[in-house]
Amino acid sequence: MEWIVGLQALLQATVRMATPLTFTAVGETYGERAGVINIGLEGLMLIGAVVAYAVAFTSGSIWLGVLAAALAAMVFGVLFGIVTITFGANQIVAGAALNLVGLGLSSFIYRAFFSNVTDRAIQPLGSVKIPLLSQIPVLGPVLFEQNLLVYIALLLAPLAALVLNRTMLGLAIRSVGEHPKAAETAGLSVVGLRYGAVAFGALMAGVGGAYLSVAYANQFVENMVAGRGFIALAIVVFGRWSPMGALWASLLFGFTFALQLRLQAANVQIAYQFLQILPYVATIVAMILLHGQSAQPKALGVPYTERA
Known part of the structure; x- marks a missing residue:
């Protein structure tokens, strides 16, 4: 019986740990399917984490904090889009700069406003039991006794997959990531669609960061994202640029x-120390196993200038 309890606790923790990765990876999947790679996810998650914490701490509303985090990250995502989509800057270099901005800005905000605060914890986001389903042995508590952000993440992936694969909007996003010139000839706005996809990806990264500070740790810690943004990038590849693949x-x-x-x-x-590096070793192993099996969009990372 003890092993069942232990397994249940492990699986519950798995779902919780996967939530910020799911938000961030699903959002980045949209951006990359549109042809833009943003390696600045780490910085965006840090911005989301500190903004969510600051707003939740001062207002007393976790959901207001999550909303503020999403909007703040989206603003930086749009700035990234201006640099890379409008001006055609190297997307890798711009993403690396965004990581540095996120790291420095999040630390500055935290130290400037909370360095003298003694009690920095915020009210935790409580679990919501789904009637009947939460009573299922083992899987009930794992899937149906989580907080609302976990449920949103689990629903986000299939919904994002439906939009990407079964709607005209999804077809348009995929087309500008595969053949932008043909997409423009067909009357699509390559720049507009790429901006939208990048903004959505940044927004989701902000929510992923917000989850870490207001739903997982209940406080902000400098550099608390701890490489999850880079793992999310690997997840996009591991999931073969599919929202459902990103979830799994x-x-x-x-x-x-x-x-x-x-x-x-x-x-x-x-x-x-060896145990702590386990997720990062798994990331490296996954990338090695996927070497040569890439199904990335053909125009990924390639700037495009619309014809006048």
Whole structure:
């Protein structure tokens, strides 16, 4: 019976750990399917995390904090779009700069406004039990006894897949990422669609960062994203540029995060530093296994100038 309880706790933690990765990876999937790669997800998540915490702490509303985080990250996403889509700057360099901005700005905001605050914790976002479904053995508490942001993330992936694969909007997004010149000839606005996809991706990264500060840790810690933005980039590739693939890959990487925490709690005779690198080792292994099997959009990372 103890192993069942342990398994249930591990799977619950897996879903929670996968949530910020799901938000961020699904959003980035849209951006990359439109032909723009944004490696600045780490910075966007940090901006989302600190803004969500600051607004939730001062207003007392977690949901207001999440909304503010989404909008703040989207603003920086649009700025990234101006640099890369309008002016054609190198997307990798611009994304790296965005990571540095996010790291520095989040630390500055936190130190400027909260360095002298003694009680920095905020009210946790409580779990919501879904009647009847939460009573299912093992899987009930895992899937149906989580907070609302977890439920939103689990619903986001299939909804995003439906829009991307079964609607005219999704077809337009995919076309500008594969053959932008042909898409423009067909009357589509390549620049407009890319801006929209990048803004959506940044918004989702902001929500992913907000989850870490207001729903997971209940406080902000400098550099608390801890590489999850880069893992989300790997998840997009691992999920083969599919929202549902991103969800399953997020759960896999969420499992590695949850497992290393459970192993540390179990006092296994392994240095905790080795356990902490488990998710990042899994990322490297996944990228090695996928080498040469890429299904990336043909125009990914390629700037495009619309004809006058």
